[in-house]
Amino acid sequence: MARLADTLTEAGHNVTFLIPVADETRKGQLGVKLTKDVVMVEQDAEMRRHVKPIDDDMVQFWTTDMDSSNTDTIFNMFTESMTLSCENFMRNREVFDQMKSRNFDVGIFEPVSVCGLGFMHALGIDKVIMASSCTHYDGTVAAIGEPLDFSYVPGMMSKSGEKMSIFERLENYKMSMASYRWQYGMWDK
Known part of the structure; x- marks a missing residue:
């Protein structure tokens, strides 16, 4: 900033x-x-x-x-x-x-x-x-209506690139949901 x-x-x-x-x-x-x-x-x-x-x-x-x-x-x-x-x-x-x-x-x-x-x-x-x-905060992406497809789009905290195994996709999803919970939890306070 x-x-x-x-x-x-x-x-x-x-x-x-x-x-x-x-x-x-x-x-x-x-x-x-x-x-x-x-x-x-x-x-x-x-x-x-x-x-x-x-x-x-x-x-x-x-x-x-x-x-x-x-x-x-x-x-x-x-x-x-x-x-x-x-x-x-x-x-x-x-x-x-x-x-x-x-x-x-x-x-x-x-x-x-x-x-x-x-x-x-x-x-x-x-x-x-x-x-x-940051490119995107996962919670912000959802809040502004942008689609985020966890199967091939790495979340903000993802350790994987766009080519992910099924387990990496699951971890990408879990990390994005954690980011989402963190951000929305803070916003709701």
Whole structure:
């Protein structure tokens, strides 16, 4: 998102980079270089009471061989963090009022959390763009009505290519359903 913001800024657009702080240790790693209008939604006391250190659990993302048997467990920490961040974001009336006063033409959000989409709807932004560094989140594909045929289309977390054995197809399906559960579970909170 930072690169996209800087690209739009470089092209002469007036860009606001709005970032809810989910991880205090990484709030200085935003990545924006050209975009100067950066609005951070800091963690409030309620979020600080419930948030857990992310670094303790993040190692499993990089060291665990993920498959359909452990996906739910691995994503649990991430889901908790995103949910707390979204709740914190929505409680911040000051940022909401500040953004509402700007009358944005377009809003761009990441599909990893629907918090941004709900926020834009509440602001009255009619033109929204979903941008992702991943090709497709399996849950997002279903939400926007795109077909996803697990028999030959690898899911986002698939270890297989488009040529799959029957067992790889089953694992692809299970991984996609885990991604779907993770995403829809987070959206429903």
